[in-house]
Structures are given as structure tokens and as C-alpha cells.
Amino acid sequence: MTELERAGLPTAHICTMTPVAEMVGSNRVVAGNGIIHPLGEAGRGPAEERAMRRAILERALEVLTQPAGEAGAR
Amino acid sequence: MDGRPLRVVHYLNQMFGGIGGEEAAGIGPRSVEGPVGPGRVLAQALGDSGTVVATLICGDNYVVERADEALAELIALLRAAEPDLLLAGPAFNAGRYGQACGALCAAATRELGIPAVTAMAEENPGVELYHRDVYVVRTGDTARNMAADLGAMLALGRKLVDGAPVGRPSEEGYYPRGRVVAELAAKPAAARAVDMLLAKLRGAPFESEVHLPRFQPTPAPPPVPDLRRARVALVTDGGLVPRGNPDGIESRAATRFGAYPIAGLSDLRSEDYDVSHGGYDTSAVKEDPDRLVPVDAARELEAAGIIGELYEHFLSTCGLSNPLENSRRLGREMAEHLREAGVDAVILTST
Numbered sequence: 246m247t248e249l250e251r252a253g254l255p256t257a258h259i260c261t262m263t264p265v266a267e268m269v270g271s272n273r274v275v276a277g278n279g280i281i282h283p284l285g286e287a288g289r290g291p292a293e294e295r296a297m298r299r300a301i302l303e304r305a306l307e308v309l310t311q312p313a314g315e316a317g318a319r
Numbered sequence: 320m321d322g323r324p325l326r327v328v329h330y331l332n333q334m335f336g337g338i339g340g341e342e343a344a345g346i347g348p349r350s351v352e353g354p355v356g357p358g359r360v361l362a363q364a365l366g367d368s369g370t371v372v373a374t375l376i377c378g379d380n381y382v383v384e385r386a387d388e389a390l391a392e393l394i395a396l397l398r399a400a401e402p403d404l405l406l407a408g409p410a411f412n413a414g415r416y417g418q419a420c421g422a423l424c425a426a427a428t429r430e431l432g433i434p435a436v437t438a439m440a441e442e443n444p445g446v447e448l449y450h451r452d453v454y455v456v457r458t459g460d461t462a463r464n465m466a467a468d469l470g471a472m473l474a475l476g477r478k479l480v481d482g483a484p485v486g487r488p489s490e491e492g493y494y495p496r497g498r499v500v501a502e503l504a505a506k507p508a509a510a511r512a513v514d515m516l517l518a519k520l521r522g523a524p525f526e527s528e529v530h531l532p533r534f535q536p537t538p539a540p541p542p543v544p545d546l547r548r549a550r551v552a553l554v555t556d557g558g559l560v561p562r563g564n565p566d567g568i569e570s571r572a573a574t575r576f577g578a579y580p581i582a583g584l585s586d587l588r589s590e591d592y593d594v595s596h597g598g599y600d601t602s603a604v605k606e607d608p609d610r611l612v613p614v615d616a617a618r619e620l621e622a623a624g625i626i627g628e629l630y631e632h633f634l635s636t637c638g639l640s641n642p643l644e645n646s647r648r649l650g651r652e653m654a655e656h657l658r659e660a661g662v663d664a665v666i667l668t669s670t
Contacts, residue, residue: 248649248650252657255541256666257665258669259666260667260668261383261670262669265444270537280379284611285610286610294610302617306625306626312541
């Protein structure tokens with residue numbers, strides 16, 4: 246992940262364990278919807294899932310267009 | 320200590336607690352009387368000097384997904400058991416379990432004043448996150464030496480309870496906590512430094528007195544100037560692969576990644592994909608791969624002109640138990656692939 250950024254690729258990281266992502270130096274971290282389905286949820290209907298997926302993706306895009314500081318190791 | 324038996328509470332995840340594997344990772348916290356599973360080793364080690372009065376068990380996903388809420392529930396159960404000492408794990412290389420153990424131990428000491436010890440392998444993210452606040456005993460990568468690991472946890476725990484002096488990390492077997500303790504050394508610093516340098520030049524082993532942090536900050540690349548003209552790539556470490564896993568991406572410690580075509584696809588279908596990842600319950604992703612690699616929603620954004628273009632492959636590997644050096648190499652290789660493909664930005668999805 247940090248290697249992608251080191252190569253100059255802005256990267257939005259969608260994950261559940263956001264403290265770990267920040268710890269290793271991800272600068273643009275977006276909370277996903279849980280470990281086993283970061284962009285979805287089995288219990289919801291397809292329409293709701295699609296809406297949730299889109300919302301998370303849009304947050305990721307938002308984060309890609311904003312400047313991010315250096316994430317230091319905690 | 321007044322010589323009465325030590326009351327120990329043991330924390331275990333759903334697997335070591337004997338409830339189930341990944342399919343049970345979402346279970347909530349519960350308290351069981353007495354030792355469970357590996358806790359029996361603890362009970363034996365305690366002998367007459369103490370008892371494992373209760374075992375707290377919780378699903379790894381429950382703890383990391385609900386964070387504070389789960390911790391509050393566990394603390395309530397812990398308080399009710401009235402222990403002298405909390406021992407959590409060992410978690411070995413299990414990242415979610417390590418995070419749970421570290422968080423619980425930190426909270427136990429901070430909120431209840433209960434001494435706590437956990438144990439993990441070196442590359443468990445829980446070590447970096449909690450080693451300053453919590454005593455984390457060093458274990459190997461596997462449960463092979465479980466009994467010895469539990470013994471070390473108990474020995475350290477007893478010292479904490481008794482208020483006895485705790486020795487150096489290398490003596491007691493825990494990760495350095497960042498405490499600086501003044502000590503009288505046999506040789507002055509300059510002499511010690513030269514000794515180390517000579518050892519290094521000779522290729523002999525030496526131990527540094529200063530340890531560099533494992534994770535250096537990475538400067539963030541500048542933001543994407545215009546998403547509408549950007550080529551965006553989807554990348555995952557959740558192990559999504561085409562049916563049959565043609566590239567043989569390993570389900571743990573993967574040594575390679577794959578680039579899989581999505582040109583013309585507006586959706587990933589269950590029958591076309593498998594999931595090669597041993598670290599989470601993959602059924603939800605197998606049922607709908609877009610839950611991990613969101614091609615359907617990304618296509619919507621592309622069609623709406625919000626992003627310029629979705630890169631015609633998604634990149635995938637398995638992040639489970641992947642040694643840092645290997646992960647870094649994979650990252651560099653993926654970065655090279657993406658740059659050559661003219662990708663401007665990446666959305667990385669992790670389980």
C-alpha cells in the first residue's frame with residue numbers, strides 16, 4: 246500500500262482495521278463496512294447494498310481529491 | 320501479595336475458545352466459568368497458587384468492527400469476574416485477534432487497574448499498535464510453543480500483580496515498550512558504539528541499543544487533480560481470483576499478484592470467481608465479488624463521468640500473514656504495473 250504511494254499513485258484504502266492502515270502509513274484511509282464484505286452486506290437487499298457500495302466508493306474518490314498529510318507511525 | 324490464590328481471567332477468540340472458525344468470527348462476547356482450551360495449560364501452570372476463574376470469548380470480527388462498543392462489553396464482563404490478572408491470547412500472527420488482545424489489555428489496566436499481559440508474533444500489527452501501552456510477550460508465528468508462551472505470560476503477569484520488578488524485555492520475553500531506564504554500564508557509550516561497529520564490519524552479531532521504527536511515514540502523493548479525466552484502478556488484498564485460481568495465488572503469504580480483465584464487465588459474477596484467502600469467511604465475497612472489488616458501482620461512476628475511466632484490470636493478491644518484505648515487494652510490482660498502464664489513482668480494498 247505504501248509502496249503504491251511511494252511510486253506516486255494516490256491511493257484510497259478502504260478497510261475495516263483503519264488504525265492498522267494508519268499505523269503502516271496509509272494516508273487516505275476510508276472505513277469499509279466490515280471484514281468479510283468491505284463494500285456490501287449480506288443481510289441487506291441488493292438496492293441498499295448498491296447504494297452503500299456507491300457511497301463508500303464516493304468517499305474514497307473524495308479522499309483521493311484532497312491533500313493528505315504524512316501519516317506517521319503511531 | 321497476601322498469599323491467597325491468584326484469580327486469572329483468560330481472553331480467547333472464537334477459534335481458540337472452541338466455538339468455530341471464520342464462520343463464527345462475528346459472535347459477541349461471552350464469559351464462561353473456568354479455563355477453556357489453551358486455558359487448561361494456564362490452570363495447570365497455576366496449580367494451587369491460582370485459578371482461571373473465567374474465560375472471556377469473543378469473535379475477532381465483532382471486536383474489530385465494533386471497537387469501543389465491543390470493548391465496553393468485554394470490560395463489563397471482566398469487571399464482573401473480579402480478576403487479579405488478565406491474560407489475553409496468545410494471538411501469534413492473527414491480526415484481528417492481536418488487535419483485540421492489545422485493546423482489551425490496555426483497557427483493563429486503564430479502566431479497571433487490572434494488570435494484563437498478552438502475546439503475539441513479531442509481525443502481528445497488534446505489536447506495533449500496543450507494545451507501548453501493554454506488556455506483549457514475544458511468540459513465534461505458530462501455536463507450536465503455546466505452553467511455553469502461556470508460561471511466559473503468566474510469569475510476567477505474576478510480577479505485575481506482586482509489584483515485583485520487571486526485567487529487561489530480552490530477559491522476560493516481551494517487546495520493548497519504549498521505556499528508557501538509566502543503568503550503569505560497564506563501558507562508556509563510545510566504547511560500546513565502537514564495539515558494535517567492529518562487530519558489524521566483521522559480520523558478527525550485535526545488538527543495537529536504539530531501534531528504528533518499523534514503519535516510516537510515507538509522504539502522500541498529491542491529490543488527483545481532476546477525477547473526470549483520471550484512470551482509476553481497483554486493487555485488493557482480499558484474494559479475489561478467477562474461478563480455478565489460474566495463477567495459483569496462495570491463500571496466505573502470497574508471493575504473487577494477478578491482473579484480471581474487467582473490460583466490458585459491469586458486474587462481477589459469483590460463478591466466475593473464487594476467493595483465495597485463508598483469513599476471513601469468504602462466503603459473502605464469493606456470493607457477490609463486487610462486495611470486495613466494486614466493479615458495478617465503479618462502472619456507474621464511470622458512466623456518470625465522475626471518473627474518467629476504470630482501468631481494465633483489477634489487481635489482486637492475498638494479504639494474509641504476508642511478511643512485510645514480501646508485501647512491500649508485491650506493492651512495488653503492482654505499482655510498476657499500474658504506472659506502466661497509465662493509472663492515475665488507486666482504490667485499494669482490504670478485508
